[in-house]
Amino acid sequence: MIQLKQLNAELSSDINVKQAAAKKQMQELVCRLSDAPKYHKLTTQDRELLSNEGYASDLTNNLVVITQREKSMTSSVKDKLLVGFTYAAFDPALYGNTAIYNALELISNGCCCYCESFLMPVGAGEVGHFRPVSLLDVEISSESNSHTCSPYYLQAYEQSNLVYTCQACSTDHKAGRFPVMGERNAVDVNQEQPILVNPYHENPRDYIRFNPRNCLAYPFDEACAFYLAKHKQTAAEVEVQIWQDPSRIPNQFTSNGDLLTDSKIQQQYEDWRAQQQLGNSSTRGEQTIDIMGLNRNVLVLARLVMATSLMSSYEMINKVTSTKGEGSTPESLYPQCDTISYRSMAIDVLQTLKQASTNSPDITPDNKVNLTPTSLAMYKEDLRPSRAPKTIAAWLRSCLSYLVLESELKQTTKRRLVCLSAEDKIYGATDTEKCVFLPIDWKTDIHNVIKVKSHRNLWEASFLELAQSHPHELISLFANNDVWVEGDYTPLA
Numbered sequence: 001m002i003q004l005k006q007l008n009a010e011l012s013s014d015i016n017v018k019q020a021a022a023k024k025q026m027q028e029l030v031c032r033l034s035d036a037p038k039y040h041k042l043t044t045q046d047r048e049l050l051s052n053e054g055y056a057s058d059l060t061n062n063l064v065v066i067t068q069r070e071k072s073m074t075s076s077v078k079d080k081l082l083v084g085f086t087y088a089a090f091d092p093a094l095y096g097n098t099a100i101y102n103a104l105e106l107i108s109n110g111c112c113c114y115c116e117s118f119l120m121p122v123g124a125g126e127v128g129h130f131r132p133v134s135l136l137d138v139e140i141s142s143e144s145n146s147h148t149c150s151p152y153y154l155q156a157y158e159q160s161n162l163v164y165t166c167q168a169c170s171t172d173h174k175a176g177r178f179p180v181m182g183e184r185n186a187v188d189v190n191q192e193q194p195i196l197v198n199p200y201h202e203n204p205r206d207y208i209r210f211n212p213r214n215c216l217a218y219p220f221d222e223a224c225a226f227y228l229a230k231h232k233q234t235a236a237e238v239e240v241q242i243w244q245d246p247s248r249i250p251n252q253f254t255s256n257g258d259l260l261t262d263s264k265i266q267q268q269y270e271d272w273r274a275q276q277q278l279g280n281s282s283t284r285g286e287q288t289i290d291i292m293g294l295n296r297n298v299l300v301l302a303r304l305v306m307a308t309s310l311m312s313s314y315e316m317i318n319k320v321t322s323t324k325g326e327g328s329t330p331e332s333l334y335p336q337c338d339t340i341s342y343r344s345m346a347i348d349v350l351q352t353l354k355q356a357s358t359n360s361p362d363i364t365p366d367n368k369v370n371l372t373p374t375s376l377a378m379y380k381e382d383l384r385p386s387r388a389p390k391t392i393a394a395w396l397r398s399c400l401s402y403l404v405l406e407s408e409l410k411q412t413t414k415r416r417l418v419c420l421s422a423e424d425k426i427y428g429a430t431d432t433e434k435c436v437f438l439p440i441d442w443k444t445d446i447h448n449v450i451k452v453k454s455h456r457n458l459w460e461a462s463f464l465e466l467a468q469s470h471p472h473e474l475i476s477l478f479a480n481n482d483v484w485v486e487g488d489y490t491p492l493a
Helices: 013-033 044-052 097-106 167-174 220-233 234-246 263-275 282-293 297-324 330-338 344-358 366-369 377-382 463-467 471-480
Strands: 062-067 080-085 126-129 135-139 145-149 164-167 208-210 217-219 398-404 413-420 435-438 448-454 459-461 481-484
Touching: 013 062, 013 080, 013 481, 097 126, 097 164, 126 167, 164 167, 164 217, 167 282, 208 220, 208 282, 208 344, 217 220, 217 282, 220 234, 220 263, 220 282, 297 344, 413 471, 448 463
Parallel strands: 062 435
Antiparallel strands: 062 080, 126 164, 135 145, 208 217, 398 413, 398 435, 413 481, 448 459, 448 481
């Protein structure tokens, strides 16, 4: 990650008016329905009434008002009324139009703001949200997670919340995850303490840097905390000593599991974590690396190629200047850090090479700091990308839920599945019976069989099949059929 200038796209007066109107109506709807009675859902008549009052149909049709119960809880004590919106309530023409897209692409140099992959040549960039606006993922444990309506719906059109990103970072990894320190404050996000590093408001290099020897992102903020505690060194001093010798980066390994960190430093690091009783706790840098997937295989391989190229160019220029005494100097490579992909890693590679040349100009960088990454051929076998399983996108997860009618609380073999849209056959119908909603556990329920029943046929489907559907296909499925999921479920009464 690299620090970005604040987005300031010039929008037409029409877009500005529509954005303001959408925000105002969303705020009014949530405020108005936050006191709605529990265990009831909006009916067709309710939504028509709201539309007749002037609320946009995109909002009323995709407005979520449900009573949600945590998975497998029989007691209703902790049942919560949730009010929010699914993905379909947010108009891409208002947050991802050409003016915004081009402005984001410009300030990001055509690279994903998270992983720094160059997206412009193939038009792979997307407009994403730093704070998720339709779905908020909540991790219950390492084996189970849940999700809820995002409280950040008012951030959908805020330019400070828009980022230029790749699908892998935004959809496959970050999705709806947005952990914070302390309480959430969706009303005034400036009072909130997000754990994820914000490339607009912070310098990501204060938290995340790259090891030239294995091209992995590492938590620089943790390294600084360690060296401050053990050696009373400042961040600036830590920066220089790591550039001089990357083996001083704590907790670094090769792809084969061999230790790259100096063994003495590694022992000090492990002792420090034990003394501090840090356990599984991690810094903001480490959590950002994990949530964004910054060390996924294909990225490491791409960075290895970049690092190898930079080192070869540096060595070639060094030979030319030492032989002829003129021409380009290694420093001529530095301006590339502002224009190439993986700019943050390039800074660490070039600065490490510079430190090596400055300290001992007669010794090659490879011999002094063992800088050159392990042979690319070695890494290709370990890091060769394979097609990953289809990720259940946040847009789909934001509009699917289990619905349990009062008469179905004792069921143990199936759960009714609904699309949280006014067009759903069950969810959008008349409110004749009390009901409770359960979030889908996407880790444990993903392989359960889905049954779809029309007035003529009964057939099977899966969540993975639904994940490959287009939104209009999904709406049609739930508008015209009864849908349920078979599995072993705990009775709710």
